[in-house]
Amino acid sequence: MTATDERGTPVGYGRMTRKEDPRFIRGRGLYIDDVQLPGMLHGAILHSPYAHARILSIDTAAAEAHPKVRAVITGQTLAGLKLAWMPTLSNDVQAVLATDKVRFHGQEVAFVVAEDRYSARDALELIEVEYEPLPAVVDARRALDSDAPVIRDDLEGRTDNHIFDWETGDRARTDEVFAAADVVVQQDILYPRVHPAPLETCGAVADFDAVTGKLTMWSTTQAPHAHRTLYALVAGLPEHKIRVISPDIGGGFGNKVGIYPGYVCAIVGSIVTGKPVKWTEDRSENLMTTSFARDYHMHGEIAATRDGRMLGIRVKVIADHGAFNGTAQPTKYPAGFFGVFSGSYDLQAAHCDVTGVYTNKAPGGVAYACSFRITEAVYLVERLVDILALQLEMDPAELRMKNLLRPEQFPYASPTGWVYDSGNYPKALRLAMDMAGYEDLRKEQAARRERGELMGIGISFFTEAVGAGPRKHMDILGLGMADGAELWVHPTGKAVLRISVQTQGQGHETTFAQIVAEELGIPPGDIEVVHGDTDQTPFGLGTYGSRSTPVSGAATAVVARKVRDRARIVASAMLEVAPGDLEWEKGRWFVKGDPDQGKTIQEIAFAAHSSLELPDGVEGHLDATCVYNPPNLTYPFGAYIAVVDVDPGTGKVKVRQFVAVDDCGVRINPMIVEGQVHGGLADGVGMALMQVIAFDEVGNCLGGSFMDYLLPTAMECPSWQLGETVTPSPHHPIGAKGVGESATVGSPAAVVNAVVDALRPYGVRHADMPLTPANVWRTMQGRPFRTDLAIT
């Protein structure tokens, strides 16, 4: 049990309220739009009304004549500065402001800087752009047709919309397994385009000081250091003259990983006007232009024996990457970590092909709490398992239990080359079934079916792969995915921890203090966690892909242990004994066999800064630095069960119960872990039932506001029932695994499986998300529609 201080706060792991909260509950957070600098101007972006069109002319004269306008910037302005195009996170380029063509509905065309936000928007109305509309590529499945318009004619020699082909697994072996199998089921499965839609949109305040040459860039970024390096590369500014500050962030979920044209425009605006320039998106800009997620058009097959032994899985994917390949993922993984699509099962073989294509849609790619496309992978395999269960007339829980990896198989090398670190899968599934009352639910379902009522029970079992990642395998634009940490213990025993990851609500200021507390016995309240400012923190790749705890949490534990080792030497000098004669208990070093002879970490901290003579070669003070290069990813997992009722008259789905058992290894602050899971489960319900960014036949975005892009409210969410098992990661310094995205990854399949289960009397075996009342009703009539395109 964790020791507590006099107020009952754990000195280490355990439930404690958050250090962040006192400012937020008073309205004293500092979000990007709260940043107010002297003389600050306001920027606004003009967007394309067309999905694909040639720009014939842009007339900015009237806008420039507006009395409150200070600058109007177009692609031509930027071209003169060699800033019209910027590199993306996937080694493609993206137009900052369009020069030749617009390539998606909402693309950035011009940037106005004015004295206030209303005037900036007024001036947008005064810009005249003449377009010549072109045919658009809207359906990813038609992007490679020979008559498809070529979107990226800016790229030399480009004659089609093909981006990449990527495969993983053993094709020949997989084909053999399929050829010999008793049963093969297959299904086309769409994971439609969605958007993370954090409640705070993206924004920036750029402040370039022409005298010092220093750029201070306040922005909504989940990865401040990576942004700093990219600005240096994009704008040619020296990196030591760039300071990126990521203040309080109103949710990220992947949306705030990339660099957006608005950020670059704000920088240019500040350079041009000599004043700080603020740019904040409106909601339509956020939904229509910044990182979308998913848009995977999948075809999956599972091979099995007649008695339900799963043998192999085979997948083909068309991946819609939009008009510019801006996907954020480690360089060697163009399909992210989709390669874990063999899921949680003991299979003989697996293979997949992924083809990435350009379409006339917003760029971006991996985003939205998906752990680099594990969301798509888990959804695919968990849908296929249910379809197999239907085919074999087996209970889906029984089929899963029969095929889940067994505890003794860990560490487990998957057929596509991933090494799962630890797990006890059957235990988690059994716990979820017990919590849900699975057998009773099946009885209730049978009784209701007799009465013509549509009740469904859906199971999803997921394995995540998070904490990117080992430097030799994983980098983003050449930047290895290791993270630094720095810990100073002041003379009075209070500490400052500086980290490279950036909270967007995950509570790093609390949990990271708890990690130090656990290692050193300094109360969390005495530890300040500094983050989100590149001038104050060591380099690292930031927070996304559930990597904060696996990477930066490890760095924090290691740096605290280094401090503990230094403290031992200081204590040995204080107590005049050899370091080897000292023993540690939380918060103090004492003499072995003589527990009364000891020094607390606070006493040691003062002595380390004092005139105390230390052994030769031992520096004074009490601090340390560390760069943590993870040896492997961590593999959290979980078993989810959703129970739904479907109204046969309207097709409306009600999620009445949701059980989520998560195993993320050691839990630093269970309260925060549970909160992360709650949020992800709501995401899953939203994606399964409501959320989609669809397009019409000419490429108009149909999800450009919260009137059209529907997010779950408290009414759509049940009261979540959470359970846990704890299987520590064997390679992580504190045995922890990431958890921030687990529920988003695992929950959509549970909801969809439940709805399809409910619709069994109608002979339904699959329906694509989102399962809106219209979609469900049409599916019941045997006339499902493409959810990613306009309903016709």
Added chain:
Amino acid sequence: MQITMTVNGQEYTRDVEPRVLLVHFLRDHLGLTGTHWGCDTSNCGACVVSMDGAPLKSCTVLAAMAHGREVRTVEGLERDGKLDPVQEGFVACHGLQCGFCTPGMMLTARWLLDRNPDPSETEIREAISGQICRCTGYENIVRSVRWAAEHPAAAGSEVPATEEVTA
């Protein structure tokens, strides 16, 4: 045009353009940035404030429409150095993560508890159903409001930075 309104007990008179939204008036003209803006369509509720005692999406009204009215924002929840029980409940029950929806949620919760001191879970969910939270899945917001209902006269003159909670 000139408008006068009372915000958190203090009267303000300002010249504004007629088209200025209340949310921008509060944030940009009065510097009360605790009220947030999250969408253009009055769907998200990040901008909820209290006007004459009722929750209101402050992006839905012009500042001029608040002329002569009493507005209360998150900055006015704390009174005489004492937190509102709703504020304490949100801390105790981890009712916030990124904190962006929190001010609006708390103002709606205060309104609900003023009318209905012992709301059921369903009543709480209905009360906040016009507001979106992307982090919490609403579970702990509901618990936070219940906590406030159960601690109507919570004494705390401050929320300590750290406190063990069994949620």
